[in-house]
Every structure is written in structure tokens, then in C-alpha cells.
Amino acid sequence: MPRNKKKNGKGGQHGAVQPFSDEDASIETLSHCSSFSDVTSVADEGGEASEDTAQEDFQYKLKGFIDSTVDKSAKTRQGALDGLKTAMATRILYEFISERRMTITDSIERCLKKGKGEEQRAAASLACLLCIQLGSGIESEEVFKTLKPIFKNILADGSANIQARQAVATSLGLCTLVAEDDILDVQATMECFESLFTRSYARADGTCPSISPQMSQLHVNALLSWALLLTICSANQLKGVLKKHLPRLQRLLESDDVNMRIAAGETIALLFELARDIDSEFEFDEWEELCNKLNALATDCNKHRAKTDKRKQRSVFRDVLKAVEEGNFQSETIRFGTERMTIDSWVRKRTYDAFREFVGSGMNYHLQANEFIRDVFELGPPILVDSATMKAMKISRFERHLHNSAAFKARTKARSKFRDKRVDVGEF
Numbered sequence: 001m002p003r004n005k006k007k008n009g010k011g012g013q014h015g016a017v018q019p020f021s022d023e024d025a026s027i028e029t030l031s032h033c034s035s036f037s038d039v040t041s042v043a044d045e046g047g048e049a050s051e052d053t054a055q056e057d058f059q060y061k062l063k064g065f066i067d068s069t070v071d072k073s074a075k076t077r078q079g080a081l082d083g084l085k086t087a088m089a090t091r092i093l094y095e096f097i098s099e100r101r102m103t104i105t106d107s108i109e110r111c112l113k114k115g116k117g118e119e120q121r122a123a124a125s126l127a128c129l130l131c132i133q134l135g136s137g138i139e140s141e142e143v144f145k146t147l148k149p150i151f152k153n154i155l156a157d158g159s160a161n162i163q164a165r166q167a168v169a170t171s172l173g174l175c176t177l178v179a180e181d182d183i184l185d186v187q188a189t190m191e192c193f194e195s196l197f198t199r200s201y202a203r204a205d206g207t208c209p210s211i212s213p214q215m216s217q218l219h220v221n222a223l224l225s226w227a228l229l230l231t232i233c234s235a236n237q238l239k240g241v242l243k244k245h246l247p248r249l250q251r252l253l254e255s256d257d258v259n260m261r262i263a264a265g266e267t268i269a270l271l272f273e274l275a276r277d278i279d280s281e282f283e284f285d286e287w288e289e290l291c292n293k294l295n296a297l298a299t300d301c302n303k304h305r306a307k308t309d310k311r312k313q314r315s316v317f318r319d320v321l322k323a324v325e326e327g328n329f330q331s332e333t334i335r336f337g338t339e340r341m342t343i344d345s346w347v348r349k350r351t352y353d354a355f356r357e358f359v360g361s362g363m364n365y366h367l368q369a370n371e372f373i374r375d376v377f378e379l380g381p382p383i384l385v386d387s388a389t390m391k392a393m394k395i396s397r398f399e400r401h402l403h404n405s406a407a408f409k410a411r412t413k414a415r416s417k418f419r420d421k422r423v424d425v426g427e428f
Contacts, residue, residue: 062093065087066100066107081119084104090359090365092133117161136372144176177229193225194226231350265294300317355373
């Protein structure tokens with residue numbers, strides 16, 4: 001969904017601003033920051049003027065965060081990054097962010113290059129949220145073009161902070177899904193992920209390589225990002241992946257890390273789903289051996305493994321086994337506002353989980369109001385909800401105003417596109 005380019009803008013100078021708290025970010029009440037929620041209560045009583053004041057106060061706070069990302073204090077920069085992350089995860093801020101996207105990108109770039117550990121981790125996550133806010137199009141492509149080389153350098157640097165590498169492995173995957181415009185570059189990024197998670201493959205003799213828990217988590221993140229990008233590969237690319245990786249992915253099922261075993265199982269299920277989409281008669285030479293392994297994990301009674309790990313693993317691998325044996329998927333219904341969405345495939349599950357990784361409890365809000373995410377899940381433009389329904393949902397007047405404004409803009413844009421495509425049949 002390409003968007004119109006907007007001229008860059010920069011916020012003014014502000015004092016140090018405290019980041020939003022977890023309570024501020026509660027999506028259940030749809031109050032997105034403490035100062036904002038205070039003004040919201042006034043907006044219910046004071047009408048349009050108070051709504052404008054609330055919006056101005058909220059934007060003032062965001063400008064303060066942007067300015068603070070270049071502060072000399074690492075603690076202040078970290079707080080600013082976290083504040084921006086929470087705001088983007090729980091609000092639709094396209095117009096505000098679009099005008100300042102390059103300023104924010106510059107700040108992310110600086111924090112990734114010069115920051116340490118947690119700061120780099122926060123900057124990597126913010127980059128993803130920025131792309132989610134901008135959606136697919138030239139704006140997010142510009143952001144990603146700047147940050148992709150830095151992401152890849154951190155990912156490949158064995159001496160870089162391991163938490164930063166873990167965060168980058170996840171962010172690079174989703175940013176590529178949203179903003180990469182060249183399928184060959186998608187393939188190159190997938191190869192970067194392959195160079196990491198294949199190091200966790202069990203050896204030919206069945207023994208597992210000795211890998212630290214932190215390094216194993218990096219490999220898990222790389223595998224999940226790789227799986228996410230499988231969902232946008234062409235049929236020819238998928239055929240190559242199936243031939244090269246499906247037989248070898250089984251080796252990850254031997255890992256000592258329960259998260260790696262689960263990630264590998266879900267990726268195998270995803271590959272079988274994609275393969276059967278290409279060819280309904282798809283056959284795998286090692287199918288019986290694979291099913292035996294999956295069945296063993298679905299009924300695992302290994303005394304050396306923690307009970308919680310075994311419970312979690314058995315639940316996942318029962319679903320994976322059904323996917324491989326019968327092509328089944330355990331559907332799940334997601335409810336948000338007055339709508340619902342069914343997660344009815346491994347492709348949709350991997351995509352949903354990837355977005356939820358970044359927006360967290362704000363996922364339902366983004367499903368309601370984020371045009372890009374609604375487009376990804378084929379939900380159509382945001383729906384205008386009548387005031388009685390909004391009141392029943394216990395949403396404030398100001399939030400009703402924001403929601404319906406977003407829905408109205410989306411519908412107007414959709415109608416404009418339709419009008420542009422109509423043919424004037426009155427002239428020949």
C-alpha cells in the first residue's frame with residue numbers, strides 16, 4: 001500500500017521526558033500515556049477543544065522523546081526510545097511520524113552504531129515499529145535502505161552484544177517483510193539468517209553442537225525470521241528451499257533448547273503447508289522418519305526435561321504432527337472491537353506472531369485501525385463504529401473520535417482509488 005511522500009519535519013527542543021509506563025500502555029482501556037489519559041477524561045466533558053488540546057499535549061511529549069534520542073545520557077536515550085516504542089505500539093501515528101521519519105531514522109541509526117546492548121535492542125525494535133506505522137511504500141523503503149546495512153553488520157559481527165544481535169535478527173525479518181522492494185534482496189537476507197540457525201543443526205552422528213543459551217536464542221530468532229520471509233517467496237524459490245532445507249531442518253528437532261525444537265517444528269509445518277499449496281500431491285522422501293520424530297516430541301516423557309518445557313512442547317508438536325500427516329491446522333479466532341479474524345493457517349500464524357512480537361498488547365488496536373496491518377490480513381479499511389457500540393466497549397469520547405477519523409480517512413482513500421480505476425463508458 002504505497003503512501004504519498006511527505007516533507008520531513010523536526011520537532012522543537014524539549015526538556016527530558018519520562019517514557020510511558022506499562023500502565024499507560026494498557027490497551028484494555030485504550031489510554032496510551034498518563035498525561036494523555038488525564039486529558040482524555042477532560043475531553044469527554046469539554047468536547048472538540050479539549051480533544052485538540054489532548055492531541056497537542058500528546059504530540060508535544062512525542063517530540064520530546066525524539067529530541068531526547070540524541071541526549072548525551074545513555075539512560076535518557078534509552079527512556080526516549082522506550083517512550084517512542086510504546087507510543088507506536090499503542091497508537092496510529094502515521095501523519096506525525098511521516099513528517100519526522102528521517103529524523104527518527106537518524107536517531108535509530110546513531111543508537112545502533114554508538115549505543116550498547118539495551119539501547120541497540122530498543123533502537124532495533126523501534127525501527128520495526130516505524131516501518132509498521134509507515135506501511136509498505138517508498139517511506140518505509142527509505143527507512144529500511146538506511147538501516148539494513150547496519151542490521152546486517154551487527155548480525156554478522158560475532159563480537160557484537162548478543163542481545164543486540166538477537167533483537168536485530170527479529171527486526172530485520174519483519175522490516176524486510178514490510179519494506180524490502182526487491183525479491184533478490186529478500187533472498188540475500190534469508191541467506192544471512194541461514195548462516196546463523198544452521199549452526200544449531202545436529203551433527204551427522206546425532207550429537208548436538210555445544211551452544212550457549214544466548215547464542216541458541218539468536219539462532220531461534222534467525223530461524224523464525226527466515227520462516228516469516230518464506231511466506232513471501234515465489235513458487236520457484238520455495239521449491240529450492242524445500243529441496244535444500246527440509247531434510248536438514250529435522251536436525252534442529254534434536255536441539256537441547258526447547259524453543260529451538262518448537263521453532264523448528266513450526267517451520268517444518270509451515271514448509272509442508274507452502275509445499276502443498278504449490279503441489280497438492282507433494283511427497284517427502286523422509287516423511288515416515290519425520291513423523292516418528294514429531295510423534296516422539298508430541299509424547300515426550302524425558303525425565304531430564306522440565307515439566308513446563310514438556311507440556312509446551314507436546315502441545316505444539318501435536319499440532320505440527322497433524323499438519324505434516326494430514327495437512328490440518330488448529331484454527332484460532334482473534335476478536336478485536338466488533339470484528340474477528342481467524343488464524344487458519346501456519347502462514348497467517350507466523351505473520352500474526354511476528355507483528356504481535358512488536359506491538360504486544362496493542363495488536364488488537366492495530367488490527368482495528370492500522371491500514372497496513374489490516375491490508376496484510378485482508379480485513380479491508382477500518383470500520384466506522386456507532387457511538388452506542390463504542391460506549392458499550394467503554395472507549396472514551398476522544399478515542400472514539402480518533403478511531404472514526406482513521407476509519408473515515410481510510411474509506412475516503414479507498415473510494416478515491418476506486419474512482420481513479422473507473423472507466424467512463426459514455427465516451428468512445
